[in-house]
Every structure is written in C-alpha cells, then in structure tokens.
Amino acid sequence: MNETERDRRLDAAWSAASREEPPPSLDAAIRAAARRAVDAAPRKRDKHWWYPLAAAATVAVLAVGIIQLTPPEQVAPTIVVADMTVAPREANKDQARPVAPADTKIVEPSPAITAGSPPATPAPPAQASARRAQTAASGSLAGEGGQAPATEKDAPKQPLAAKRELAAQEKLASDKSDAGAANTAASPPPATPATSAPPRSEPFPAAAAPEPRRDAYAEERKPAPNTPAKAAAPQVARSPAAPSAEEAQMRSRVAMAKIATTDEAKAKEASARSVEEWIKRIRDLKNEGRLDEAAKELAAFRNEYGERADALLPADLRTTNAQPAAK
C-alpha cells in the first residue's frame, strides 16, 4: 500500500471519533454577524449613482458656455441679410407667414391705403418675424438657453436701428417735399421710433405686440385721413395716387435697415442714403434764403459725418460753414 494513500480504516475511525461541533451560541453569533455585515454594506450599484448625473451636468455646462461665447449675429443674421439682399419683399413675406399669419396682413398693406408712405406701422411685425426667424435659426444650435443672451445683445443696437429708420423716413419725407405731394410737417419723425422701439426691446413680441398693430391697421383702413387722435394717424394721411414702385423701394429699404446687422451692410446703406440728400436739402434751404435752417442742417450733417463732412460737401456749401458761426 502506498504510504501517501489514505487509510480507509483510519479515515473511518477518525470520522467516528471526531464529531465535535461548535456550540449553538457561537453559530448564532457568527450567522448574525454575517447578516449584519451584508445589511450594513452599501450595494455596489449605489456607489456610482452620481456618474450619469455628473455627465449630464457637464454636458449642460459646456452647452451653456458655448452658447454664451458664440455671437449670435455672426450665425443667423448673416443668412437673413443674404435673403433680404436678393428679394427683400419676398423674404418679408416668407418670414412673416409661417410664424404669425395675422401679421401678414400688416406686412402687406394694400397699395390703395398706404401708398408712398413710410411703413412705420407694418415694419415691426416684419421685424419681429425676422427676429423670430433669427431666434429659431440660432435656437436650433443653441436651444432655449441661447435666446436670452441674444436679446441682451439686441438691446444696445436699438438706437442704431431707430436711427436708420428715422433717416429712411426723412428721406421719404424729402422726396415728398420735392414732389410737392405733402408738407414736411405731415410726417413727424419722432412718432415712428416711439411706435417701433418697444417691440425691439421685447424678447418675445409675438404675444403682446400684434394687438396694437392690428389696431393701427384698422386705423389705416378708415377712410378719413389726417386724424390726429393717434400717433399713427399722420402717417395714414397719404396720397392714394403715389407710385407703388417708390413705395416698394422705400419699404424694402426700411426692412433692410431694420434687419441688417453686419457692419458692411450698415456702412453701405448709410453712404448710399445720406450725403446727396443732405446736400440737396441744404442747398434748397440756402436757395430759398432760409440760411438759419441751412446752417442747422449743415451742422447736423457735420455731426453725422464728422471729419469727412468737408470732403463730402461741395465747395459752395463749405463756404456756408462760416455763416452760422458768424451769426
């Protein structure tokens, strides 16, 4: 027999002789300790419960940070301006229709009612719809968090846009004065920024703003012209026989002035609009003998163009420069 093999007789004898067991109290204590250890120990799946939450928070912080750092006017407004340069009126229609069908009527007034007048009242809906289109375009990239910063950035631009609108209306008024269709007092410029400014300051003007506009449109449909009750009334007093081509041109210009935000578009529009008109007006005033008014206009022109004013002015008007100072 191999010595390392187990001796069956000895194994049996040992198993018969060795039968001790631990005391029951010790059994109970050990089993209880084992259960306590299991109950007190945290589960494995509870250790990393915060991983998905931390990942989601990190993604959210990164998204908000990217939105804050991305200038919205470099993304969406460029597209809008490109559309407007091709077909401003068509773009106005396309942008206004899907968002607010009720505003479409205001954007497209009938030629018989608003011919030859600056579309001060219809402009805000088009502007609002364009702004909504911008917001929607930027929202696809930025989500809801990107709308508030865009609104804050639009706020400083409000005086510039109002200034452009004012200049466009002044040009229209001067055209009218040249044609003799209306006097210059019939279109007071300060009323227009007052009506168009509030929708710009509102981040979501679709809810509250359209109601006054509909009222203004109703005012426009009234047959009685020159009603001084409301601020929009002087703008309603227009000649129904004014050419529609001029109206379309002016309305497209105003729409461009409201929507275009790039610096290049701003400079191009300002240079195309102002100098000749200024010179013409100053020269007319001078020819009519109204030298004080001519000097005021000249001073305003110099304020507008600064050091470039002398270069832009013709020689005969440069000499006029000394007259108001002498007076």
Place this chain on the structure above:
Amino acid sequence: MPAPAATTDEDLMLAYAAGDAAAFDALYTRHKGGVYRYLLRQCRQGGVADELFQDVWMNLIRARASYAPTAKFTTWLYRLAHNRLIDHYRASAHLTLVSADDEAHEETVAALPGARGDDPRVRAENRELGERLRAAVAALPPAQREAFLLQQEGGLSLAEIAAVTGVGTETVKSRLRYALAKLRGDLVDLDDGLRESLG
C-alpha cells in the same frame, strides 16, 4: 433559504459577497464542523478553539469583498484558519511546549477537550477507539498533525494542503506519510478491534 447542494462553495461565497446572507448560511453549515475540529485538535482547548473559530469566520466576513475564486474555497478558508492559528501560537508562549510532541503524550491526551457534539451511540461503541485515536493524533508533531487534520477535516488534497501551509507538495506528502505510520504504530494493538468495529 437553503442553498442547493449542487451549488459550489465558490458560487456561494460570491453570492454572499454580493449580499446574499443565505449563501453564507449554506457555506457555514457545510464547513463549520471541519474548521472547528481542525482548530480544536490544533490548540487543544475548547475555549480557545471557540475564540479562534469565531475569529476565522469573522475574518471571512470582512474579506468577502476581496474574495476571488482563484482556488478552492476550502483552501482559502483553511488558510484563514491556519493563519489565525499561527497568530495564536505567536501570541501565546506555549508554542514550544505544544511542539514538543514526543514526551507530551499524556499531557496532550489529558488536555483534549470532551466531545461536545458526539453521537451517544457512536461514542459508546467506539469510546476506547476514539480516545486512543485522538490521543494518537494529539501526539503527532504539529506539522504532521496539521497535515493530517487538513486532510481529514478539510478534505484537502496534497496540493491544497501545501498551499494552506505554505510548503511544497513533497513536504506535505512526507508529513502525511510519517503521521500515518505513527498512528498505525500507536493503534496496532487495536487493529483487530478496529477491523471488527468498522465491519
């Protein structure tokens, strides 16, 4: 809930590490006797054996999270018991006395604890045989006794005994050979009676 008998020790230990307290009950039921007797035969004192036994299982409970089934569960369990026993030997000053096996037969036999869980029938039939056998095992040198107890109580193989005790397989084989030879020599006069009692 009792674990099925087909479930291995390793699966039960993994289940307990995952939070299944019933798996521990099954494991404990399977191995409590062998571990207890291994400690009892080694330390030869009932109270000390109880303390060591509780420590071994508490160590297992604490180490449940780090358990990996790279070897048999019994190998891991008896290594815990072996290490605890070594700590006990080092903490007590009786290691040399216990190891002096040749002249301490009578003392060690007298120090053997009584059989607390013995079957009365078996104890009555094999009282003399059992006492002689326990005395002979207690008289073995500690290394031989440990190898013999790990084989008998834990059911470990030579390689597993070598893993528990930290020695080579050949060393274990040699220890077992000497232990069996010694036990046969001590029980030679009872050989005929042993044959009859075992049938």
